[in-house]
Amino acid sequence: MAMISPSRRLRRTPFSEGVDRANPKAFTVYNRMLLATVFESVEADYHHLKNHVQVWDVAVERQVELRGPDAGRLMQMLTPRDLRGMLPGQCYYVPIVDETGGMLNDPVALKLAEDRWWISIADSDLLFWVKGLAHGYRLDVLVDEPDISPLAVQGPKAEELMVRVFGEAVRAIKFFRFSWFEFEGRWLVIARSGYSKQGGFEIYVDGADMGMPLWDALFKAGEDLDVRAGCPNGIERIEGGLLSYGNDMTRDNTPHECGLGRFCSTQTAIGCVGRDALLRVAKEGPVQQIRPITIEGDLPPCDRAWPLMAGTKRVGQVTSAAKSPDYGVNVAIGMVRMTHWDAGTVLAVRTQDGDFEATVHEEFWQ
Amino acid sequence: MAMISPSRRLRRTPFSEGVDRANPKAFTVYNRMLLATVFESVEADYHHLKNHVQVWDVAVERQVELRGPDAGRLMQMLTPRDLRGMLPGQCYYVPIVDETGGMLNDPVALKLAEDRWWISIADSDLLFWVKGLAHGYRLDVLVDEPDISPLAVQGPKAEELMVRVFGEAVRAIKFFRFSWFEFEGRWLVIARSGYSKQGGFEIYVDGADMGMPLWDALFKAGEDLDVRAGCPNGIERIEGGLLSYGNDMTRDNTPHECGLGRFCSTQTAIGCVGRDALLRVAKEGPVQQIRPITIEGDLPPCDRAWPLMAGTKRVGQVTSAAKSPDYGVNVAIGMVRMTHWDAGTVLAVRTQDGDFEATVHEEFWQ
Numbered sequence: 001m002a003m004i005s006p007s008r009r010l011r012r013t014p015f016s017e018g019v020d021r022a023n024p025k026a027f028t029v030y031n032r033m034l035l036a037t038v039f040e041s042v043e044a045d046y047h048h049l050k051n052h053v054q055v056w057d058v059a060v061e062r063q064v065e066l067r068g069p070d071a072g073r074l075m076q077m078l079t080p081r082d083l084r085g086m087l088p089g090q091c092y093y094v095p096i097v098d099e100t101g102g103m104l105n106d107p108v109a110l111k112l113a114e115d116r117w118w119i120s121i122a123d124s125d126l127l128f129w130v131k132g133l134a135h136g137y138r139l140d141v142l143v144d145e146p147d148i149s150p151l152a153v154q155g156p157k158a159e160e161l162m163v164r165v166f167g168e169a170v171r172a173i174k175f176f177r178f179s180w181f182e183f184e185g186r187w188l189v190i191a192r193s194g195y196s197k198q199g200g201f202e203i204y205v206d207g208a209d210m211g212m213p214l215w216d217a218l219f220k221a222g223e224d225l226d227v228r229a230g231c232p233n234g235i236e237r238i239e240g241g242l243l244s245y246g247n248d249m250t251r252d253n254t255p256h257e258c259g260l261g262r263f264c265s266t267q268t269a270i271g272c273v274g275r276d277a278l279l280r281v282a283k284e285g286p287v288q289q290i291r292p293i294t295i296e297g298d299l300p301p302c303d304r305a306w307p308l309m310a311g312t313k314r315v316g317q318v319t320s321a322a323k324s325p326d327y328g329v330n331v332a333i334g335m336v337r338m339t340h341w342d343a344g345t346v347l348a349v350r351t352q353d354g355d356f357e358a359t360v361h362e363e364f365w366q
Numbered sequence: 367m368a369m370i371s372p373s374r375r376l377r378r379t380p381f382s383e384g385v386d387r388a389n390p391k392a393f394t395v396y397n398r399m400l401l402a403t404v405f406e407s408v409e410a411d412y413h414h415l416k417n418h419v420q421v422w423d424v425a426v427e428r429q430v431e432l433r434g435p436d437a438g439r440l441m442q443m444l445t446p447r448d449l450r451g452m453l454p455g456q457c458y459y460v461p462i463v464d465e466t467g468g469m470l471n472d473p474v475a476l477k478l479a480e481d482r483w484w485i486s487i488a489d490s491d492l493l494f495w496v497k498g499l500a501h502g503y504r505l506d507v508l509v510d511e512p513d514i515s516p517l518a519v520q521g522p523k524a525e526e527l528m529v530r531v532f533g534e535a536v537r538a539i540k541f542f543r544f545s546w547f548e549f550e551g552r553w554l555v556i557a558r559s560g561y562s563k564q565g566g567f568e569i570y571v572d573g574a575d576m577g578m579p580l581w582d583a584l585f586k587a588g589e590d591l592d593v594r595a596g597c598p599n600g601i602e603r604i605e606g607g608l609l610s611y612g613n614d615m616t617r618d619n620t621p622h623e624c625g626l627g628r629f630c631s632t633q634t635a636i637g638c639v640g641r642d643a644l645l646r647v648a649k650e651g652p653v654q655q656i657r658p659i660t661i662e663g664d665l666p667p668c669d670r671a672w673p674l675m676a677g678t679k680r681v682g683q684v685t686s687a688a689k690s691p692d693y694g695v696n697v698a699i700g701m702v703r704m705t706h707w708d709a710g711t712v713l714a715v716r717t718q719d720g721d722f723e724a725t726v727h728e729e730f731w732q
Contacts, residue, residue, distance in 0.1 A: 029394075
């Protein structure tokens with residue numbers, strides 16, 4: 001690993017002071033903002049996440065806010081998922097595509113009201129695309145990045161901790177639903193969601209000044225729960241099949257290639273700018289698709305796309321890989337061509353340290 | 367400084383192999399790509415840059431290509447700079463603004479032909495804004511990120527090195543002009559430009575496979591010139607007043623605030639989407655503006671915006687700072703309100719390590 005140079009351009013967050021206190025060992029940059037990646041060690045963080053509760057600074061999930069009479073229309077232009085049945089208080093995972101059906105982001109959208117949405121983004125400047133469309137189509141909508149910073153509480157004891165800070169009503173929040181809760185006189189959105197399979201919540205902290213008071217309240221309330229600062233865990237998210245935009249998919253890929261076809265209602269998502277292209281894809285099916293993959297051996301860090309080879313023929317690529325303590329194998333995510341995507345297919349993965357044996361898997365691990 | 371976690375999302379470049387060989391001590395992330403920031407030390411790199419020649423992997427300057435009958439119209443929509451007099455073979459520094467006049471990027475545009483442009487971008491996904499506008503306005507233009515990676519050759523001996531690889535014709539390239547040169551059977555654009563004040567060139571390497579052959583050719587040809595791997599230098603660029611998007615300006619700022627009013631021909635840049643807003647700004651003048659600033663004392667790294675205080679009143683902020691060996695002082699870039707922007711004004715700059723004395727300067731240092 002290399003060092004990262006400090007600069008204002010790599011933005012700190014309203015929770016950075018708390019993160020710094022916990023002495024993170026490494027960071028990544030996500031939406032031009034710092035995101036811790038390791039505290040004790042990736043393995044220790046992983047075990048702790050699966051057994052206790054962690055507080056994650058995920059302010060890097062910047063919000064794109066749509067507000068105004070055309071907000072709903074614009075939101076449907078962005079995604080092939082049919083939003084007609086979505087109610088205020090719901091979160092939807094929404095693939096966002098360009099006019100060719102290429103993935104621009106894979107955020108979670110929150111419908112606050114008929115005329116107000118937040119899009120909690122993955123790593124790309126989705127704001128620019130949304131602003132460009134809104135301007136080009138002369139829509140009656142305000143598009144901006146508000147001062148909202150998500151803080152995630154994840155792990156099996158997340159609910160217990162949240163109840164201590166926000167009260168029993170937290171238990172009633174259903175998966176991918178949200179409600180409003182008061183904290184120090186301010187109303188905050190809390191959703192049951194998060195980038196792990198261990199359960200938990202995301203608190204949409206409105207106002208940077210509220211960041212550290214909330215951080216401190218959670219740590220104080222959770223002392224006996226062994227609450228710790230954490231972050232999305234590289235092993236756990238691969239086990240769970242949680243894709244990472246920029247790693248496992250890019251603008252080159254359609255949602256169908258990413259295994260997100262179930263979120264594409266191309267017949268009914270009228271107005272989506274990528275609909276024509278995706279109708280074609282939906283008809284023919286993708287020629288390559290995301291697959292869980294196991295790899296034998298002692299792997300280097302997956303810092304680039306690793307070609308998947310069938311003999312001398314490139315039939316795909318691996319884009320995320322990590323050694324899983326619980327499953328005792330290297331778990332990985334790859335994009336594999338249809339000729340070789342059946343479970344059990346054995347391939348070679350070409351890394352910077354040479355070739356390793358890879359096997360296409362049926363399902364993700366949890 | 368913290369460690370940076372490897373992942374495919376933080377993209378390597380066609381020159382990464384060469385950069386790795388030179389053992390960089392630190393990186394930043396720029397356009398979701400790795401950019402080395404230090405080789406020997408920031409100071410040693412600085413002296414070497416000012417005296418010899420360096421090869422910089424600036425593939426992070428991703429290209430946005432506009433191609434088609436409406437390319438010129440779209441290009442003018444993006445910027446308040448009047449492009450009517452621009453000829454093929456010219457480079458223009460072009461502030462890019464949204465409909466409110468807020469800066470989205472400050473790239474260099476290359477006019478390849480009447481219907482073909484490259485925009486060599488600073489750190490934001492300008493592609494998304496351009497694609498959104500093109501789609502919304504139904505323009506007859508293709509917008510994409512081609513496989514073009516700039517390699518900069520900078521320093522007083524840059525011309526000598528370039529002549530050895532590309533021939534005497536390199537000398538005829540004027541500042542902010544470009545020509546086509548052949549290298550191993552491929553035609554590459556070479557411009558006299560670059561993010562330093564030491565002079566030099568940027569080679570637009572077309573095709574990732576050409577990256578290392580060209581890198582190696584430059585190092586072989588420049589052995590006796592003490593050619594080294596380098597990178598934009600944090601000290602040198604502040605001395606020279608070269609702004610950094612994301613550091614010294616963001617979407618919150620107009621070009622006029624950034625001291626880029628001379629690039630705004632709001633009366634004649636008809637079609638620029640931010641023109642109405644900027645006409646207003648041009649009329650009234652900005653209430654804050656970029657200023658060179660000197661700071662006394664032993665500063666921490668400038669990893670966040672430092673408030674500039676006049677007593678208890680915030681009158682601006684410093685966003686870049688470094689200790690200059692040649693000028694024997696901390697050189698800095700800040701945004702200062704008009705009430706306090708006159709040269710000689712003494713203020714306090716509030717850092718994470720406490721307050722330091724700051725003085726507004728008349729001009730940048732070189």
